[in-house]
Amino acid sequence: MRKFWVASGIGIGVCLTFVALLVVGTYSAAAGLAGGARQGAVGLVKGAVPAVYQPLVERWGNLCPALNPALLAAQLYTESNWKPDALSHADARGIAQFIPETWATYGVDGDGDGDRDIWDPKDAIPSAATYDCQLAKDVAQVPGDRSDNMLAAYNAGPYRVIKAGGVPPISETQGYVKSIRSLEKSFARPVGRVAPAQQAAGAVYFAQKQLGTPYLWGGDGTAADNGRFDCSGLTKAAYESVGIELPRVANDQYNAGSHPSRGELLPGDLVFFSDDLTNSRAIRHVGLYVGGGYMINAPFTGAVIRFDKVDTPDYFGATRVTKDGAEALPERSGSTSKP
Template sequence: MTGQQKALLVGVLLLPFTGFILLLVLVAAVLGATMSAQAGQAAQPGAVSSVAGIPPVLLSAYNNAVAHLPKLRPNCSGMTWSLLAAIGEVESNQAAGSSIAANGDISPAIYGPALDGSGTGGNTTAMYNASDAEKQLAGGSAYARAAGPMQFMPATWISEGQDGNGDGVRSPQNVFDATLTTATYLCGPGTADLGKPEQLRSAILRYNHSQVYVDQVLGWKATYDQMGQNVGNGSPIPADSARGQAVVAAAQREMAQNIPYSWGGGGTAGPSLGFCDGSNGYLNGTCSASHTVGFDCSGLSQYAYGQAGVSIARTAQAQYDGAPTKIPMSAGLAALQPGDLVFFSLNPGSGQGIYHVGIYVGGGQMINAPHTGANVRSEPVWMGSYTGGGRY
């Protein structure tokens, strides 16, 4: 009980009976309002104020969906902003290419490919919108296609759509509506605990029936969980932390697009054709790099840092040499931060003979372009040849 509440109760004891009754009503209102406010604050754990790569209004929509979900799905627990952000990343690159108004409306509208049976997205059977309302949600297309930043099919939206901003309209092209609908759809109509891995995977699989999709979403969720640590209290994000988040986000996008490894490929402008050098760049006896648009390990790290506004050297050895802050091998992975570069050498700990570089994402994991024949991927840091980290 606050000091103000105690003072009100003491005052009650000094009043005549009539005044007592009136003030008792007032005290009850004050206590009720205070407890309601405290309950409202407690209902929004884990909200974050700023995350690199996510537009502020969209991030607000993710937080808003988590806060309002208990009213719509009281038997669902474990929902997080990071899960919604992960789906938003995979579905629309956080509404990339569209502007977001303060009320959540996006412009231009976002649509998926028309499911006309041409094979796009694996669709080989034409799917038609069954009603005028569905056609309108699909931008006038006779063929069904997903709509909005969270990519809802028109028929699904008609049955599941929510009004997330309270304007009386349910639109898949509004981020508050779309994110709240995603949250309720993931929960389903019954009891769910998305804090349990098996139920979380089942919920994501219900959203898109693809194990590859589930893995992509979970990968992004882990990244956003790491990025969101310690930024939910409204305090500014340190410059190096924000930069690291932007680096990781850029690398994640290349991983999500299955960009292949190409020896000598990539740089600040993005993936490019590579070349063959000695034994490097060859696959099954032929020069794969010369006709593969992709990244090698240092090309990926140069690109990711460029996306964060930082210019670094092109080769792994030069990137290590140029890092303003070195994290020695002896400090272990616990000394690393997301976005740090991790380097590998045939003589670990020496800082010389570095042959590979990755981008640390936390939890002992890195994103890297590993070798010819593989795609950009996330995997554990190679401790057998880890030689230390670098921070820009």
């Protein structure tokens, strides 16, 4: 709790033509979406919150008008990556990263078992929502967006928000508010279509140039890797080529933007695969959609970067990457690549 206050190499030329046709055709079919897209949340995207925590987030995320389930999910993901045993260097504890002094005042017995356990998500998630809503009350008279002011109070304290008449001019606080509001979109079920991504075509262009390159576990395409990639290394490099820095791991890349439905996929969308379709943290593979039901991906050891079909039983979902979404992602240490 951060606060100031307490595929194969044969026929590459044909493949490139195939990609070009898919990209042009799919973008043509999607013409006009950018101007008419609208965003909002009426619930959580399926699988974005681990299934074991989703009922708690849905219930307590509606505790007050300044909060919603997607916003609460974004906070919890940022604070702990859904780890109930998370412990920070500042002694912030549990899935909601409460420090003991704050917990003593705001911790609640969310599951009604007679205790308030900082390590138990059934107590910690309700406590996080309760704390958020108390902060929203504290700054209710401050002008501006009530959710922004609530988040600013969470990070810098209510006094600073009241004194500033809104989000205070503190870089950490402003960054915290922006990051959580951006991440909120990655947990929210969109209302209407998701706007196309401007950098998508460049990412596809990069990926298509890698067709036929042998797979390498942990490969980032560097000289030391002989230009080889694994799945998330390829997608990371593709978006890095257009100025967007993605995390290294596939399941973290999932939160880099909003989530179009299968019928709304456009070239450049990241497409994800998992053996557990109820939990985005279990994602094990990612590819780059190119249109027509196909993706470019680095599949597994012994294979090459190639086209594969998206429609498989382990298809999890998709992410339309945005620069703001990628920049909002918390840094994860000690991560390794998914295959």
